[in-house]
Every structure is written in C-alpha cells, then in structure tokens.
Amino acid sequence: MNDIRSTADTGQVGSVADAIAACGLPESTGAAFAEPWQAQLFAMTIALHEAGRFAWSEWVGYLSQSIRDAQAGGDPDLGDTYWRHWLDAFERLLRDKGLAGPLELAARRESIRAYSRVARSASIMRAG
Numbered sequence: 001m002n003d004i005r006s007t008a009d010t011g012q013v014g015s016v017a018d019a020i021a022a023c024g025l026p027e028s029t030g031a032a033f034a035e036p037w038q039a040q041l042f043a044m045t046i047a048l049h050e051a052g053r054f055a056w057s058e059w060v061g062y063l064s065q066s067i068r069d070a071q072a073g074g075d076p077d078l079g080d081t082y083w084r085h086w087l088d089a090f091e092r093l094l095r096d097k098g099l100a101g102p103l104e105l106a107a108r109r110e111s112i113r114a115y116s117r118v119a120r121s122a123s124i125m126r127a128g
Contacts, residue, residue, distance in 0.1 A: 038083045045090055054093060062089040 033039040049056055066089035067077075075081055094100040 034083075038086075041083065041087060041090060045086075048099070053097060053099065059089070059093065062093045065089070066092065 033042065045059065048054065049059060063086060066085040070081065070085055070088075071077055
C-alpha cells in the first residue's frame with residue numbers, strides 16, 4: 001500500500017485502503033465511521049475523485065485547510081469533529097468547482113442533520 005506522502009504527492013488513490021490511509025482514518029479498528037452519513041460522505045468523495053472531478057492532492061489540501069481553520073477557531077482537535085471538517089472541506093470543494101450551489105449544499109447539510117437526530121433517537125429508544 002502507498003504511504004500517505006506518496007498518495008498525496010502523486011494524487012493517485014489505488015484503493016479505498018489508500019484513501020483511508022491518506023486521510024488518517026483508523027482502518028484497522030473498523031471504527032472509521034461512527035454514523036452512516038460519514039460513510040456516505042467518504043463514498044461520495046471517493047466517487048467524485050474517481051470520476052476525475054479533482055486530484056487527490058487537491059482534496060488533501062481542502063481537508064487540511066478545513067482542519068486548520070477549525071483549530072484556529074478553537075476546535076480542541078480531540079477527534080470527535082473530524083467528520084465535520086471533512087464535510088466542510090467537501091462542501092468547499094463542491095462550491096469552488098461549481099459542482100453544487102449554496103442552496104443545494106444547505107439542503108444536503110440539513111438532511112444530514114435530520115438523519116443524525118433520527119438515528120440518535122432510534123438508538124436511545126433501542127437502548128431503553
């Protein structure tokens with residue numbers, strides 16, 4: 001498997017495992033996705049990359065910038081906000097590339113929030 005540097009430098013992602021490694025996701029734990037929307041977001045990112053909409057090195061730049069911006073804004077970087085950074089980076093990339101407009105992004109974001117609320121409620125009901 002490629003190391004993180006070579007994957008980012010070449011812009012090539014040979015497999016999902018390469019993409020997971022390049023993003024620092026905990027592949028071996030099986031806990032990369034705590035919620036379904038995270039897996040869907042990851043899959044959409046990979047699909048657009050594979051469709052040639054952006055180079056992987058470009059994506060790494062967007063994700064890195066999102067994390068830096070969040071840290072500058074006070075994010076303690078405990079790992080629990082990683083997927084929010086991913087979503088922010090993905091939205092910026094879509095907007096900058098003209099692949100989605102602000103209204104479409106807002107609607108998708110609200111769908112994700114609504115799904116998260118329903119999923120949390122369902123898990124609480126199952127536990128109780």
